[in-house]
Amino acid sequence: MLDQIIKILSKYGYVYWNGFVGTLWISAVTVFFATIVGTLIAIARMSKLKIVNAILNVYIEVLRGTPILLQLYFFWIFLPKYMPFELSDLQCIIVALIVKASSYVAEIIRAGIQAVDIGQTEAALSLGLSKKNMMTKVILPQAIRNILPALGNEFITMIKQASLASTFFVAELTTSFRTVQSITFMAIPAIMIAGTIYLALTFTLSRLVGVFERRLQVYER
Amino acid sequence: MSVNGKKEMIRVENLEKAFGNLEVLKGITTSFYEGETVCIIGASGGGKSTFLRCLNLLEVPTGGKVIFEGTELTDPKCDIAKYRQRIGMVFQHFNVFPNMTCLQNITLAPTLEKKIPVPEANAKAEELLARVGLLDKKDEYPNKLSGGQKQRLAIVRALAMDPDVMLFDEPTSALDPEMVKEVLEVIKSLAASGMTTLIVTHEMGFAREVADRVIFFDEGIICEEGAPEQVLSNPQNERTRQFLSKVL
Numbered sequence: 001m002l003d004q005i006i007k008i009l010s011k012y013g014y015v016y017w018n019g020f021v022g023t024l025w026i027s028a029v030t031v032f033f034a035t036i037v038g039t040l041i042a043i044a045r046m047s048k049l050k051i052v053n054a055i056l057n058v059y060i061e062v063l064r065g066t067p068i069l070l071q072l073y074f075f076w077i078f079l080p081k082y083m084p085f086e087l088s089d090l091q092c093i094i095v096a097l098i099v100k101a102s103s104y105v106a107e108i109i110r111a112g113i114q115a116v117d118i119g120q121t122e123a124a125l126s127l128g129l130s131k132k133n134m135m136t137k138v139i140l141p142q143a144i145r146n147i148l149p150a151l152g153n154e155f156i157t158m159i160k161q162a163s164l165a166s167t168f169f170v171a172e173l174t175t176s177f178r179t180v181q182s183i184t185f186m187a188i189p190a191i192m193i194a195g196t197i198y199l200a201l202t203f204t205l206s207r208l209v210g211v212f213e214r215r216l217q218v219y220e221r
Numbered sequence: 222m223s224v225n226g227k228k229e230m231i232r233v234e235n236l237e238k239a240f241g242n243l244e245v246l247k248g249i250t251t252s253f254y255e256g257e258t259v260c261i262i263g264a265s266g267g268g269k270s271t272f273l274r275c276l277n278l279l280e281v282p283t284g285g286k287v288i289f290e291g292t293e294l295t296d297p298k299c300d301i302a303k304y305r306q307r308i309g310m311v312f313q314h315f316n317v318f319p320n321m322t323c324l325q326n327i328t329l330a331p332t333l334e335k336k337i338p339v340p341e342a343n344a345k346a347e348e349l350l351a352r353v354g355l356l357d358k359k360d361e362y363p364n365k366l367s368g369g370q371k372q373r374l375a376i377v378r379a380l381a382m383d384p385d386v387m388l389f390d391e392p393t394s395a396l397d398p399e400m401v402k403e404v405l406e407v408i409k410s411l412a413a414s415g416m417t418t419l420i421v422t423h424e425m426g427f428a429r430e431v432a433d434r435v436i437f438f439d440e441g442i443i444c445e446e447g448a449p450e451q452v453l454s455n456p457q458n459e460r461t462r463q464f465l466s467k468v469l
Contacts, residue, residue: 122279123316123375127330127382128306137329141320 004189012180019176020197026090026172027159030097034158035151037098038105043135045110056106063103072096072164093165101158108154112147113139145216152209156202163198173197227254230290230386230417231276237284238271245271247441248285253386253419258412260428260449261421263438264464269421272438273390276419277301277308290385306334309379313391315371317363323350323374324359327381335382342381349377353407369400373407380411387411389420425469429453437461 009016045056063071075096079087087095116139124134166174177194181187231253238246245268253259261269274280276287278294278301287294289304318326327346331337337345350356353373355366363371372392379387389408393401405427412418412431422428428435428449435452437445437460445458453469456462 117314117316119312119314119316120318123310123312123318125302126277126279126305126308126310126312127379128302128304128334129330130302130334133333137333138318138320142318 001189001192004186005193008180008184008186008189008193012183015176015179016173016193016197018171019173019194020201022170022172022175023159023162023198023201026094026097026162026165026170027155029094030101030158030162031155033098034101034105037102039109041102041106042109042113045106046113060103060106063100064107068096068100068161069164069167071100072167075099076168089168090165090170093168093170097158097161097165100161101154104154104157105151108150109143109147112143112145112150115146116142145213148209148213148216152206152213155209156205159201159205160198227256229253230255230257232288233276233285234288235285236272236275236282236287238268238275238280239283245441246275246282249441249443250285251436251443251446253417255385255417256415257433258418258431259420259434259436260432261419261436261438262423262425262428262464263444267438268441269438270390273310273388273419273421276388277305277310279310302334306330306382307385309382309384309387311372311375311379311387311389311392313394315363315368315375315395317366317371317374317378319363322360322362323355323366326363326374327378330378331381346377346381349380350374353377367400368396369403372396372400372404376404376407376411386417386419389418389422391421391423393422393424423468425453425465437464439464 041056041059044052047053072093076089076092079092079095120138120142121134124138129138162172163174165172166178169175173194177190180193181190184190229252233249233251236246236249237244249268249272261272263269271280275282276289276294278287282295285295289308292304293299294301294304318329321329324343324346327349328339328342331342331345332339347356347359350359353376355370355373355377358366358370358374363374366374376387376392392408393404396404401424405424408418408420409427409431420428420432432449434446435449436443437452437456437458439460445452445456445461452461453465456465
């Protein structure tokens with residue numbers, strides 16, 4: 001087994017490297033934009049406008065209630081057809097992943113914000129802080145402590161979900177495995193290599209999140 | 222408008238507040254004057270805290286008006302944040318910001334909303350902390366403070382905005398008994414300094430000592446108000462008598 005793995009790596013290492021870079025790129029872009037979009041949705045959902053709330057509720061319900069693979073197919077078919085500009089498969093998939101992840105991020109952030117004691121909001125308002133300053137200086141810094149562990153999990157999920165892009169032969173790690181397997185017919189070692197790289201990625205990320213969490217522990221309630 | 226030469230700070234006209242079908246305030250009309258210290262007493266659920274919270278619109282009244290120094294705060298077009306800067310509030314559960322040091326708790330609002338330069342804000346914060354005996358804690362986070370210390374911090378945090386009026390919502394109800402006094406002393410010296418002070422409290426002895434006027438709330442209306450010795454020692458209203466017989 002080990003010699004097979006070494007053989008594959010020496011010959012097809014670059015395929016895995018490209019896949020690794022692809023996965024890293026897809027998940028980094030997804031994490032970045034999903035966090036921004038998700039935060040905006042979470043804040044918009046706290047708006048008093050009922051119509052905004054209703055639309056966002058539907059958005060979140062639909063995205064959480066349908067399989068992600070189906071969503072990828074949807075965007076992969078829908079976007080090139082109706083967008084006025086050219087879109088590659090990769091771009092369609094990334095858009096789908098961002099949209100999907102943003103709905104989860106929005107829920108995580110909303111829960112984290114709501115878990116901050118209402119007294120903090122009242123104190124900030126009673127001092128005459130603007131809503132924006134209240135949110136950015138008082139509420140969000142405290143909410144991040146509640147949000148971070150769940151958000152870390154979500155980031156890890158995003159890395160793993162990027163593997164679904166292999167269905168569309170977008171260059172990423174699971175596609176690399178499929179490529180190598182179809183050339184070498186050595187399925188198990190090919191899987192083991194991809195799995196190990198995924199594990200290294202997610203493990204590193206979860207450590208990183210852990211470091212951030214401890215950084216934020218300078219104060220306790 | 223003024224009475225005995227005192228400026229009217231807050232006027233409340235027929236204030237009503239309902240939560241769904243529950244009417245908490247049923248038409249309150251009263252005024253508070255510059256330099257006055259008013260204690261608001263009454264049974265739980267009588268509407269005292271709701272009343273206080275309506276004054277800076279933390280609760281939005283469902284009827285009536287709140288007029289602060291001539292401006293109607295209950296007007297939907299009113300920029301309430303601007304007026305809240307002039308109405309300090311202290312809460313039962315302190316609500317200090319746990320993610321900031323004591324000094325940052327105090328300087329946050331002045332630097333952000335009044336654009337006071339940081340060195341100036343810091344100097345004033347230190348002065349305020351010294352006044353309540355917390356200067357040595359300035360770089361600590363509030364989790365290192367006792368309840369009484371947190372409440373004193375909350376008081377000076379509000380004072381840093383140079384408010385014209387201070388509202389205290391049961392400031393000692395969440396404190397261990399041995400810490401009540403240190404907080405009451407701070408409020409007392411504040412009232413003595415001429416600050417217009419409204420205090421919702423269960424501390425009858427304190428009310429008798431510091432109040433210029435005591436208001437007794439029951440079931441959403443003002444049942445009785447007057448000088449402390451009159452309301453607390455010689456109440457005219459039957460419900461005031463019942464309440465006092467239970468707490469004194």
